[in-house]
Amino acid sequence: MNRSPIGIFDSGIGGLTVTKEIVRQLPYESIIYLGDTARVPYGTRSKEVVASFAKDLANFLLKRNVKALVVACNTISSVALEEIEKMSPVPVIGVVKPLAKKAVNQTRNKKIGVIGTNGTINSGAYEKEIKNIDPEIEIISVGCPLFVPLAEEGLYSHKATKLIAEDYLHNIILAGVDTLILGCTHYPLLKDAIAQILGSGVALIDSAEPTTEELKKILAENDLFAEKNVPTREFFVTDAPERVYQVAGRFFGSEIKDKIKKISLT
Amino acid sequence: MNRSPIGIFDSGIGGLTVTKEIVRQLPYESIIYLGDTARVPYGTRSKEVVASFAKDLANFLLKRNVKALVVACNTISSVALEEIEKMSPVPVIGVVKPLAKKAVNQTRNKKIGVIGTNGTINSGAYEKEIKNIDPEIEIISVGCPLFVPLAEEGLYSHKATKLIAEDYLHNIILAGVDTLILGCTHYPLLKDAIAQILGSGVALIDSAEPTTEELKKILAENDLFAEKNVPTREFFVTDAPERVYQVAGRFFGSEIKDKIKKISLT
Numbered sequence: 228m229n230r231s232p233i234g235i236f237d238s239g240i241g242g243l244t245v246t247k248e249i250v251r252q253l254p255y256e257s258i259i260y261l262g263d264t265a266r267v268p269y270g271t272r273s274k275e276v277v278a279s280f281a282k283d284l285a286n287f288l289l290k291r292n293v294k295a296l297v298v299a300c301n302t303i304s305s306v307a308l309e310e311i312e313k314m315s316p317v318p319v320i321g322v323v324k325p326l327a328k329k330a331v332n333q334t335r336n337k338k339i340g341v342i343g344t345n346g347t348i349n350s351g352a353y354e355k356e357i358k359n360i361d362p363e364i365e366i367i368s369v370g371c372p373l374f375v376p377l378a379e380e381g382l383y384s385h386k387a388t389k390l391i392a393e394d395y396l397h398n399i400i401l402a403g404v405d406t407l408i409l410g411c412t413h414y415p416l417l418k419d420a421i422a423q424i425l426g427s428g429v430a431l432i433d434s435a436e437p438t439t440e441e442l443k444k445i446l447a448e449n450d451l452f453a454e455k456n457v458p459t460r461e462f463f464v465t466d467a468p469e470r471v472y473q474v475a476g477r478f479f480g481s482e483i484k485d486k487i488k489k490i491s492l493t
Numbered sequence: 494m495n496r497s498p499i500g501i502f503d504s505g506i507g508g509l510t511v512t513k514e515i516v517r518q519l520p521y522e523s524i525i526y527l528g529d530t531a532r533v534p535y536g537t538r539s540k541e542v543v544a545s546f547a548k549d550l551a552n553f554l555l556k557r558n559v560k561a562l563v564v565a566c567n568t569i570s571s572v573a574l575e576e577i578e579k580m581s582p583v584p585v586i587g588v589v590k591p592l593a594k595k596a597v598n599q600t601r602n603k604k605i606g607v608i609g610t611n612g613t614i615n616s617g618a619y620e621k622e623i624k625n626i627d628p629e630i631e632i633i634s635v636g637c638p639l640f641v642p643l644a645e646e647g648l649y650s651h652k653a654t655k656l657i658a659e660d661y662l663h664n665i666i667l668a669g670v671d672t673l674i675l676g677c678t679h680y681p682l683l684k685d686a687i688a689q690i691l692g693s694g695v696a697l698i699d700s701a702e703p704t705t706e707e708l709k710k711i712l713a714e715n716d717l718f719a720e721k722n723v724p725t726r727e728f729f730v731t732d733a734p735e736r737v738y739q740v741a742g743r744f745f746g747s748e749i750k751d752k753i754k755k756i757s758l759t
Contacts, residue, residue: 265542266532273734276531345736376642387653468539470611 229451232257232459233442234293236284239267240464240471241375241412242299243478245322248435249297249442250460257458261287263492265466268375269302270344270411277346278307283492285311287463293317294451297442301410301434302344305352318445325437326408327356331364333430334406338365340399340429343410345370353410367402371395371411378413379474388420396424409433416477462487495717498523498725499708500559502550505533506730506737507641507678508565509744511588514701515563515708516726523724527553529758531731534641535568536610536677543612544573549758551577553729559583560717563708567676567700568610571618584711591703592674593622597630599696600672604631606665606695609676611636619676633668637661637677644679645740654686662690675699682743728753 233253235246239262246260261284263269269277281303285296296319298304298311304321312319330339341353348370357364373391382388399407407429409415415433422431446452464471467489476482499519501512505528512526527550529535535543547569551562562585564570564577570587578585596605607619614636623630639657648654665673673695675681681699688697712718730737733755742748 265538271734271736272531272732276732346734372646373642373648376639380638382639382657385656387656390651390653390656391648466538466542468537468612470537 228454229294230257230453230456231292231294232259232461233295233297234259234261234288234291235297235299236261236288237300237412238262238269238280238302239264240475240478243475244412244415244433245297245299245435245438247480248439252439252443255453255456255458257453257456258460259288259291259293260462262464264464264471268344269300270346270375271372272346274306274346274350277303278310281307281311282314285314287490287492289315289317295320295442295445297438298322299412299434299438301412302346305343305347305350318449320438320442320445322412322434322438323352324356325441326410326432326434327353328360329432329437330406330408331357331360333432334364336403336405337361337363338367338402338404338406340402340404340407341366341368341410342371342374342395342399342407342414343368344375345372347410353408365402367399367404369395369399374411374417375413378416381477383416384420388417389424392417392420392424396421400425404429406430406432460486463490464488465490465492494720495560496523496719496722497558497560498525498727499561499563500525500527500554500557501563501565502527502554503566503678504528504535504546504568505530506741506744509741510678510681510699511563511565511701511704513746514705518705518709521719521722521724523719523722524726525554525557525559526728528730530733530737534610535566536612536641537638538612540572540616543568544576547573547577548580551580553756553758555581555583561586561708561711563704564588565678565700565704567678568612571609571613571616584715586704586708586711588678588700588704589618590622591707592676592698592700593619594626595698595703596672596674597623597626599698600630602669602671603627603629604633604668604670604672606668606670606673607632607634607676608637608640608661608665608673608680610641611638613676619674631668633665633670635661635665640683641677641679644682647743649682650686654683655690658683658686658690662687666691670695672696672698726752729756730754731756731758
């Protein structure tokens with residue numbers, strides 16, 4: 228048993244969609260969330276810069292004696308997970324491996340689509356994980372760089388979002404996939420728009436549930452559950468303009484405005 | 494006379510639209526451009542974070558002995574110009590004042606529209622400058638946060654861009670302005686889409702030409718022209734993913750791929 232908090236980090240506030248599920252399934256666990264809102268987004272940056280920023284975030288949480296690190300960001304999990312694992316004395320859980328595994332279990336026709344930031348897609352991380360489990364699966368990957376700003380601006384059902392999504396998803400539809408990986412923690416907010424275009428024959432799966440399952444497995448294996456603990460929940464960001472307060476609640480599923488604290492990493 | 498370079502900086506590569514005009518009008522001047530592509534965009538961040546990042550950029554250029562600093566970014570010019578002026582031993586030229594002045598000279602019906610990032614619009618910097626010159630002018634300002642990602646993705650004439658622009662410009666049209674300030678260095682790339690919506694009765698003015706005129710005035714006043722110099726042109730960025738190389742040429746108007754160098758500010 229261990230009552231230390233679980234550290235969760237992301238390039239911004241997208242990781243709150245994963246945090247919401249962790250808190251739901253593990254109500255006794257204390258958590259510390261850290262979002263790098265001063266330098267978000269990571270999905271357009273080089274691997275080197277993402278790795279360097281991600282290490283700053285991990286360091287902040289490790290100094291606070293977290294018992295595990297959840298990398299609640301597809302871009303960081305895709306391009307810098309190894310580097311985080313190397314520096315961390317505690318278990319590290321990324322979102323890519325659990326999500327890839329779930330998609331492989333889900334598909335019937337062995338055709339999986341992956342959408343994400345350009346950083347995630349260009350890394351080929353999902354292809355690698357899926358092919359490791361089943362080399363016969365066909366994979367089609369598409370970078371959707373405008374989905375993050377559209378989600379952050381709240382244009383979930385705007386006609387412009389639909390038009391852009393139709394462009395992005397065109398080749399996914401042509402490929403006839405039956406499973407689509409939402410490979411970015413912002414995308415659950417656009418799930419309805421994406422589902423409308425793809426129809427009910429395509430299962431949409433996101434990071435929240437499989438990552439939480441993986442976290443539970445790791446906690447069990449290492450005897451790290453907090454059990455009947457009175458949990459603390461802290462939310463840190465590196466910049467807190469009004470917009471972060473406005474949007475955070477939407478991503479976490481309930482208001483956390485008063486709990487968000489601004490910190491500096493330097 | 495002074496052959497030291499002019500330092501030009503921006504949150505990313507948008508400032509290249511201003512740099513293009515500076516190079517065209519001042520062909521003998523050496524320039525050093527610095528774009529903070531590792532931390533772009535600034536338009537969604539707090540004033541404090543923008544000021545802190547902007548000082549890093551100014552420091553880099555001042556160490557290279559520039560004879561003047563051009564803040565080729567509307568967000569930085571709107572929220573942190575004073576701080577840059579305080580730290581700089583050389584003249585500082587922002588984009589807001591020259592652009593506001595040009596708009597006041599241009600308007601006939603004394604109604605001016607301003608569009609920009611949320612950072613620029615929330616600062617009220619354009620209102621302040623315009624009211625300083627002529628308090629009777631009516632101003633309507635609208636933040637257009639999706640214009641930067643749409644411009645960077647090259648969706649200049651996409652139907653989605655048109656729909657989003659129609660939403661953003663709705664109140665500008667209702668107000669009956671005859672002059673619109675494109676208060677972000679990315680927006681010249683969306684000029685055609687904006688002009689189509691507003692029609693030929695509205696003059697669209699951007700930062701490039703008035704800022705270059707102001708720079709020339711300051712160089713003249715301080716006897717800083719290089720004159721028959723063989724100029725050098727250096728372009729630095731803080732991160733250089735493939736996408737920066739792809740887009741930079743579009744903003745500068747000619748290919749500069751081989752001239753871009755990646756540096757670190759820390």
